Amino acid sequence: MRYFSHKLPSVFALALMLIPFAEAAPDFVLSEHCPPSFEKMDNGTCELRNLYQFYDSLQDKGVGGTKTSLPAHRDGFSPQQIDLGRYLFFDPALSADGSISCASCHHPDKGFSDDRALSIGINGHEVSRSSPTLWNVAFLKRLFWDARAESLEEQARGPLYHPHEMGNNEVQLRQTLNDTPSYRSLFRQAFPQAEATEIELQQVYTALTAFQTSLISLNSRYDRYAHGYHAALNEKEIEGMNVFRSFVARCAECHTPPLFTNQQIAVIGTPEPEGRALDVGAETTYDAVKLKGGFRVPSLRNIAKTAPYMHSGRFETLRETVEFYTGGRGHAVPEGVEMHLHWHIWEPNLTDYELDRLVDFLGTLTDETFKPQIPERVPSGLTPIDHSPNTAVAGNITILKGESS
Amino acid sequence: MSKGTVFALIVALAAFAGGMIVGKSGGDSAPVMTDSSAGVSYVAPVQKNGSAEKVGELVSSGSSTNVAGSSAGFAVVVVEEGQSIQAAVTAASPRTIIQVMPGTYNETIYIDKDDIRLIGVIKESSRAILDGQGFMNDAILYSGNNIVIEGFIITKYKGNGIMGQAGNNFEIRNNIIVDTGVYGIFPQLGQNGVVELNVISGIEDAAIYIGMSDNIHVAYNEVFDSVAGIEIENSRHSIVEGNYVYNNTGGILAFITPGLPIKTTYDVLIRNNWISGNNTKNFGAPGSTVGGIPAGTGIMVMAADDVVIENNIITNHKTIGIMVLDHNTAAQLTNVTVDPESDPNSDGLKVLDNLMYNNGYDTIDEIKAIMLSELKTGNPDIFMVGPSKDSCIINRHRYVTFGVDDLAECGFTNTDTIANYLLPPVEPRARSTPEERAKVTYMAVCAGCHTYTGRMIGPPVKIIQALYMDNPEGIVDYITNPVKKRDDYPEMPPQDYLDEETRLAVAKYMLSRKR
Numbered sequence: 072m073r074y075f076s077h078k079l080p081s082v083f084a085l086a087l088m089l090i091p092f093a094e095a096a097p098d099f100v101l102s103e104h105c106p107p108s109f110e111k112m113d114n115g116t117c118e119l120r121n122l123y124q125f126y127d128s129l130q131d132k133g134v135g136g137t138k139t140s141l142p143a144h145r146d147g148f149s150p151q152q153i154d155l156g157r158y159l160f161f162d163p164a165l166s167a168d169g170s171i172s173c174a175s176c177h178h179p180d181k182g183f184s185d186d187r188a189l190s191i192g193i194n195g196h197e198v199s200r201s202s203p204t205l206w207n208v209a210f211l212k213r214l215f216w217d218a219r220a221e222s223l224e225e226q227a228r229g230p231l232y233h234p235h236e237m238g239n240n241e242v243q244l245r246q247t248l249n250d251t252p253s254y255r256s257l258f259r260q261a262f263p264q265a266e267a268t269e270i271e272l273q274q275v276y277t278a279l280t281a282f283q284t285s286l287i288s289l290n291s292r293y294d295r296y297a298h299g300y301h302a303a304l305n306e307k308e309i310e311g312m313n314v315f316r317s318f319v320a321r322c323a324e325c326h327t328p329p330l331f332t333n334q335q336i337a338v339i340g341t342p343e344p345e346g347r348a349l350d351v352g353a354e355t356t357y358d359a360v361k362l363k364g365g366f367r368v369p370s371l372r373n374i375a376k377t378a379p380y381m382h383s384g385r386f387e388t389l390r391e392t393v394e395f396y397t398g399g400r401g402h403a404v405p406e407g408v409e410m411h412l413h414w415h416i417w418e419p420n421l422t423d424y425e426l427d428r429l430v431d432f433l434g435t436l437t438d439e440t441f442k443p444q445i446p447e448r449v450p451s452g453l454t455p456i457d458h459s460p461n462t463a464v465a466g467n468i469t470i471l472k473g474e475s476s
Numbered sequence: 477m478s479k480g481t482v483f484a485l486i487v488a489l490a491a492f493a494g495g496m497i498v499g500k501s502g503g504d505s506a507p508v509m510t511d512s513s514a515g516v517s518y519v520a521p522v523q524k525n526g527s528a529e530k531v532g533e534l535v536s537s538g539s540s541t542n543v544a545g546s547s548a549g550f551a552v553v554v555v556e557e558g559q560s561i562q563a564a565v566t567a568a569s570p571r572t573i574i575q576v577m578p579g580t581y582n583e584t585i586y587i588d589k590d591d592i593r594l595i596g597v598i599k600e601s602s603r604a605i606l607d608g609q610g611f612m613n614d615a616i617l618y619s620g621n622n623i624v625i626e627g628f629i630i631t632k633y634k635g636n637g638i639m640g641q642a643g644n645n646f647e648i649r650n651n652i653i654v655d656t657g658v659y660g661i662f663p664q665l666g667q668n669g670v671v672e673l674n675v676i677s678g679i680e681d682a683a684i685y686i687g688m689s690d691n692i693h694v695a696y697n698e699v700f701d702s703v704a705g706i707e708i709e710n711s712r713h714s715i716v717e718g719n720y721v722y723n724n725t726g727g728i729l730a731f732i733t734p735g736l737p738i739k740t741t742y743d744v745l746i747r748n749n750w751i752s753g754n755n756t757k758n759f760g761a762p763g764s765t766v767g768g769i770p771a772g773t774g775i776m777v778m779a780a781d782d783v784v785i786e787n788n789i790i791t792n793h794k795t796i797g798i799m800v801l802d803h804n805t806a807a808q809l810t811n812v813t814v815d816p817e818s819d820p821n822s823d824g825l826k827v828l829d830n831l832m833y834n835n836g837y838d839t840i841d842e843i844k845a846i847m848l849s850e851l852k853t854g855n856p857d858i859f860m861v862g863p864s865k866d867s868c869i870i871n872r873h874r875y876v877t878f879g880v881d882d883l884a885e886c887g888f889t890n891t892d893t894i895a896n897y898l899l900p901p902v903e904p905r906a907r908s909t910p911e912e913r914a915k916v917t918y919m920a921v922c923a924g925c926h927t928y929t930g931r932m933i934g935p936p937v938k939i940i941q942a943l944y945m946d947n948p949e950g951i952v953d954y955i956t957n958p959v960k961k962r963d964d965y966p967e968m969p970p971q972d973y974l975d976e977e978t979r980l981a982v983a984k985y986m987l988s989r990k991r
Contacts, residue, residue: 104927108919108923110915120919120920121916122916122920122921124916124920125908125913128642129642129666129738130690134665134737134738135665136588136619136641136643136665137641137642138619139642139665290920290921295973296588296973298973299589299973299975300973301566302972303973309586313584313586313613313614313617316641317614317636317639318636318639318657318659319614319635320613333736335735336735337735359813361807411811413735414763414764414765414767416763417761420634440924440925
């Protein structure tokens with residue numbers, strides 16, 4: 072019901088795709104309402120509202136305990152920009168051959184990830200890292216596993232133009248959008264002040280950023296506990312929370328509430344999947360050998376929805392993932408590789424019981440109340456989202472190649 | 477990485493010889509002698525929250541019993557041996573004193589509410605003993621504000637004795653923490669707290685570790701047989717005074733640890749402490765910051781700014797009395813990583829009068845070699861490497877020093893006018909009115925499922941308004957304990973985590989909506 076594209080018989084999908092653009096796209100109108108958790112201000116922009124705004128935090132850094140404010144965030148986009156971003160996000164027209172959209176690897180029904188260890192990009196290319204969730208990206212200072220982008224606008228260019236991801240280029244993307252009448256109208260709705268009549272790429276990045284910053288997940292059962300209602304968690308989950316924040320497991324030292332990340336780089340030495348070379352991660356970003364194998368500490372909100380885990384999806388389950396931390400400092404670092412492991416990676420000797428409770432607690436961080444609607448159709452006339460990497464897609468890709476470029 | 481020997485990196489020597497260290501040999505003329513009883517007092521940098529004028533108002537000595545506010549009117553609950561302390565905490569409302577009678581208790585206690593005082597009752601020297609039996613994680617965790625923890629013996633936990641997570645206005649005093657885990661007392665991410673009159677020993681990292689905190693007072697504690705005695709890390713406006721610090725690997729540390737979300741340490745007063753014989757072999761965990769401290773270090777300053785060292789007795793440290801260094805040097809010598817968001821240098825150091833004697837008598841080869849490269853000999857009291865601007869010292873002629881020749885004379889000789897950096901209890905975090913809370917709650921929670929006219933997860937606000945026209949209390953009753961009313965809508969989750977005032981205000985707000 073909510074998602075349908077990749078479940079449709081391919082013949083039907085094909086038929087949909089062959090409808091000419093002009094006829095397939097009666098008027099699209101962008102929402103004038105802000106998404107849930109946002110207040111529409113007098114100037115027409117949407118500002119985030121959440122219960123953590125009742126609190127503060129030391130040095131305004133947004134790290135602390137239960138009643139602590141969140142880190143600084145992005146907001147202030149108009150409802151139209153957010154809604155335009157939603158159409159773009161689900162529209163396969165953004166890829167070089169019209170085969171995949173942002174949502175192919177960041178699917179709302181898969182925790183805005185894709186259930187895969189390594190994502191599949193255009194033409195069946197396997198990309199080098201696992202698709203990170205987009206929930207709460209409004210709060211992140213750095214994007215990508217290796218922290219190489221400092222804004223969502225900058226980040227958007229990565230997958231759009233990577234030959235193994237969406238495979239597009241600036242010229243073609245601009246052309247595709249400007250050649251789609253509905254998009255010309257939608258961009259005018261979203262950017263009424265723009266002087267140029269042509270769609271600008273910067274507007275694309277802005278709209279994608281606007282949509283992604285509206286993906287807010289802050290009403291989990293854990294949050295109800297944090298705000299003071301302690302019956303929101305059961306006994307085992309509270310035990311898990313106490314293991315999580317204990318100085319034995321030390322999870323909360325880096326996955327610090329309320330966002331469950333301290334947004335730093337950590338070298339923890341997780342193993343790569345069988346047969347894959349070592350990913351040096353942030354060593355490249357910062358040109359610092361001491362960060363070899365370092366990655367951005369991910370938020371754990373909605374973590375139960377985003378298996379498999381770690382930068383290369385090496386662990387299938389949360390249970391396996393938490394077990395990694397009690398396997399001994401550096402136990403998975405390859406022979407001959409010198410890694411400067413984080414000081415909190417040690418030998419906590421957690422029991423099986425404690426590991427199970429940690430998994431219980433992580434489950435309390437789930438909240439998908441504000442999951443956005445997948446559009447029933449997108450301005451390009453292509454099937455929204457299109458291939459889910461879990462389904463066989465080769466046939467569709469071949470057919471579509473001639474259609475969209 | 478082997479313990480205690482991370483200073484053994486030969487590559488670094490080349491860098492030093494290459495001129496990283498700025499220093500000049502002193503002349504033979506009479507030294508500048510300063511009478512510290514006559515000079516003016518140091519004035520601390522203004523606090524960023526603008527509350528400098530409030531500092532020191534609370535008390536004139538270092539000790540304070542008013543950081544957590546008054547306990548007048550608090551309920552009192554008594555826990556006897558055989559009962560659960562946690563059960564009492566869980567049952568307690570804020571503004572409760574929980575008195576724990578002498579006896580042994582095997583549990584982890586967590587406090588996620590405000591205004592709880594956990595008081596171990598001491599009867600004829602018998603105390604409440606929290607015994608983790610070697611397998612429990614932490615003895616006491618708190619995230620609430622205005623928490624007081626007093627009078628316990630804590631032993632044999634794997635993690636920390638007492639650990640704070642973002643609680644403000646805490647008082648931790650009169651506890652005896654023996655042979656327990658990683659940190660004895662570890663308040664983190666909080667503002668305004670006192671750690672005083674505790675006796676702590678046998679800790680694998682720091683006996684007292686102030687991490688990412690502001691306005692903290694560490695006074696009159698006895699800390700020994702641990703890796704670090706007292707550590708002030710990524711924290712500001714802190715005073716360490718009157719402590720007895722001995723037989724650790726390192727005595728008192730003021731650090732910026734790289735890679736943490738709060739990137740500064742500044743305004744730290746280390747005064748009137750007795751720091752002696754901290755020569756214990758380093759038994760810290762591999763990779764830990766303290767794992768790199770050479771045994772026999774009295775005071776160590778790394779990348780921290782505006783550290784004042786005054787009136788301490790610093791004796792009998794085989795490596796060094798006071799060591800000051802920057803991140804770049806530390807990164808060559810130890811496992812420290814340079815953090816691009818932290819200033820790497822220890823600027824604004826102020827060394828006032830201290831009694832230093834019998835330090836550096838068996839110092840590490842690296843210090844010896846660096847001293848030799850500048851033709852310095854003798855057993856060093858003070859060793860300083862790396863850039864350090866705006867630093868000063870008085871009566872430097874009394875000590876064997878390295879790297880301090882270029883320091884200015886301080887324009888002050890004491891810190892007498894600074895009683896402490898504590899504040900009146902900082903405001904509770906929830907600062908808004910019920911009306912503001914109502915609006916935010918409506919946006920953040922209600923609007924996720926209810927729009928004004930449209931069908932979403934829950935019924936439209938307009939329909940709710942028709943049902944509860946002049947009856948916000950009816951909405952409160954329903955949202956507190958919802959029952960399934962409509963077959964075509966899912967059951968609503970209870971909103972009982974909101975306090976009653978907020979529930980009523982949000983109900984009124986919902987009824988007032990016009991679109």
